[in-house]
Amino acid sequence: MEESRSRHMSVDTAAIETVNQEFYAAIESADLDKMTEIWAEDTTDDQVSCVHPGWTLLTGRQEVLRSWALIMANTTYIQFVLTDVNTTVLGDVAVLTCVENILTAGEEGEASFAAGKVVASNVYLRTAQGWRLWMHHGSPVLQGDDDEEEEGELEP
Amino acid sequence: MEESRSRHMSVDTAAIETVNQEFYAAIESADLDKMTEIWAEDTTDDQVSCVHPGWTLLTGRQEVLRSWALIMANTTYIQFVLTDVNTTVLGDVAVLTCVENILTAGEEGEASFAAGKVVASNVYLRTAQGWRLWMHHGSPVLQGDDDEEEEGELEP
Numbered sequence: 548m549e550e551s552r553s554r555h556m557s558v559d560t561a562a563i564e565t566v567n568q569e570f571y572a573a574i575e576s577a578d579l580d581k582m583t584e585i586w587a588e589d590t591t592d593d594q595v596s597c598v599h600p601g602w603t604l605l606t607g608r609q610e611v612l613r614s615w616a617l618i619m620a621n622t623t624y625i626q627f628v629l630t631d632v633n634t635t636v637l638g639d640v641a642v643l644t645c646v647e648n649i650l651t652a653g654e655e656g657e658a659s660f661a662a663g664k665v666v667a668s669n670v671y672l673r674t675a676q677g678w679r680l681w682m683h684h685g686s687p688v689l690q691g692d693d694d695e696e697e698e699g700e701l702e703p
Numbered sequence: 704m705e706e707s708r709s710r711h712m713s714v715d716t717a718a719i720e721t722v723n724q725e726f727y728a729a730i731e732s733a734d735l736d737k738m739t740e741i742w743a744e745d746t747t748d749d750q751v752s753c754v755h756p757g758w759t760l761l762t763g764r765q766e767v768l769r770s771w772a773l774i775m776a777n778t779t780y781i782q783f784v785l786t787d788v789n790t791t792v793l794g795d796v797a798v799l800t801c802v803e804n805i806l807t808a809g810e811e812g813e814a815s816f817a818a819g820k821v822v823a824s825n826v827y828l829r830t831a832q833g834w835r836l837w838m839h840h841g842s843p844v845l846q847g848d849d850d851e852e853e854e855g856e857l858e859p
Contacts, residue, residue: 596789637794689757
């Protein structure tokens with residue numbers, strides 16, 4: 548596995564990171580058709596799944612895509628700057644982790660912006676149609692200071 | 704892939720869910736040796752990674768295990784009840800999602816308890832030593848009411 552992992556690394560990594568960019572571009576442009584294309588099909592045994600920051604787990608294409616439609620309909624402006632992108636290919640599965648640095652519109656009607664940071668784990672599957680998203684798990688980063696982040700919520 | 708996925712499903716799933724139980728038991732009993740055994744080894748290309756609820760991404764065995772040592776040292780009592788456990792085997796990789804229903808001791812010195820809900824995605828690798836944890840991503844569930852959870856943070 549080690550050898551095959553290295554051999555496919557560069558080509559696959561480029562392909563996966565392109566799909567990953569398209570995923571965030573689809574959110575930015577509220578492109579539900581593109582989002583629908585990016586997600587893998589459910590199989591008999593397995594369903595796609597998605598965790599939005601602060602939400603519980605959503606499972607199955609229908610539920611996941613419905614959540615994106617809802618988010619797109621309720622988001623006036625959103626922009627992602629991805630940092631710390633790291634992709635690991637393990638056979639026909641790839642795990643991409645990244646930090647989503649997010650800029651959104653503030654409360655409706657105001658000319659304000661809000662910034663946030665989310666850490667995401669995106670699992671992609673190799674399919675006949677190319678790499679497709681099988682799981683997205685985004686969680687809010689609650690610590691602001693990098694030096695303090697390892698202390699987490701442990702300090703009273 | 705579909706066929707092999709189904710064929711290995713039951714045996715692998717049982718083995719993975721056993722390791723997953725051991726993972727949470729290790730946290731409950733503050734057993735750092737067991738925790739060390741459960742995590743996969745880093746390879747030249749890939750490092751294990753871990754997101755604790757509200758934290759940013761930690762990468763590499765050393766950093767991940769240090770965070771568990773810190774958490775264990777600062778936790779007087781913790782108990783996990785897992786629900787919605789779902790395991791998908793994809794070749795030599797498995798993704799297990801579950802909800803961690805957590806009971807912890809309150810502030811030190813008080814006879815109180817706190818309850819919380821975390822959604823976790825745990826990625827396991829098939830190794831010569833059995834299934835080993837390669838990524839843990841836990842995120843806080845911020846919505847209390849199941850009926851409202853799909854609305855998320857979208858409603859002002």
